[in-house]
Amino acid sequence: MQFRGIMRAQRKLHRRPDRIMEQAIDYDELEAALRRCGSTWEVAQAHGLLCSRLATEGAPAGQAWLDQVLEGVDAGNAARAECEALLIAVHGSSYQQLSERQSAFILMLPDEFAPASTRAEALGHWCEGYLHGLVSGQRNDKVRERLSVEPLADLIKDMLQITRAAADDEGADEETEAAYVELVEYVRVAAQLAFEELADVRDQKRVSGKSPDALH
Template sequence: MSDGQRFHELDDALTAVGGETGAAEAHGLLCGMFCGPQEPEAARWIAHVLAGASAHGDAARGCLAALTEVYEQTRAALENEALEFQPLLPADDEPLETRARALGEWCEGFLFGLGVAGSEREHLPKEAAEVVNDLGQIARIDPDAGADEDSEQAYTELVEYLRVATLLVRENTATPAANGESGPRDRLH
């Protein structure tokens, strides 16, 4: 399944239960939580994502299955030494406005997730703090800026920046065990 299909599957599942959080924001939240001093519990993330939703019956089961799958895939991608992590966003054939809006929502979710995880900006290493500030700026993206070749290129560069930024912040904030490492390391506590 492509990332675009996975995005729509999760977004549809969240909509089916009346979720107030979309797929991009939910994934950003999860990634931010994974950048904390402890690996997040799936149940805690799911509780944040489904706050305010009315999940019942088949729709609830489907949504929980989709969220659990995204959690497991994200954890595996973040722990992968081949750096295969990708932010969960709409497919490239979606209108730029839709993709840009999702990009901003992903950043908002990420920043919230950092807070939920207990990673405070003022305690981040300088390079990670700069990245977090950048994500705050990207969260305010104007999705109605217009679609042209330069905008498409800028979007592509921002997605790659999110990918690398997430890995950088995680490297600077997560505990050694969360990064698949052993032994003490100077980490954010």
């Protein structure tokens, strides 16, 4: 599968990690917490949403993201506090990895022991969440303009293509596994590139809001 933005993104962000670092928050742990508290969001989808909001709005987007993922969850729900704590940790680590341009940045997806169909579906959900964040967040005119031209316009089109490919995936052979690994790496690099490309227009918006440490 070919993508318009993949070579451009990999040339600009060529820092492929030497090894996959363990997420500070376990995917299954957070997924279970979201189900216990009654959130309708899945982990991959929520993480994709977070990463796009961080790219367009910076750290202050954290509180709105937290409220959106926990929308409809009773504030008195005992499981909500546990879920909030995990989400705040995800927000802080994701923002740090993106802002410090760490090659350790990885997508929150099921591990390699999950069925291939489950992993492909989660990757599609991650991209859906990311794209939703781009169109639903608080964007100024300069952010909109930047998203409409290369390289970000191409990356957005590619993510749309990935969501469709993930939905249609039915295989579990070596070729499918190799394609999945390539797509995960592409999306990871694309998220880093978008964060960097929007840095100058994003910083103009950071006049109010909460830092990662201020989320509560």
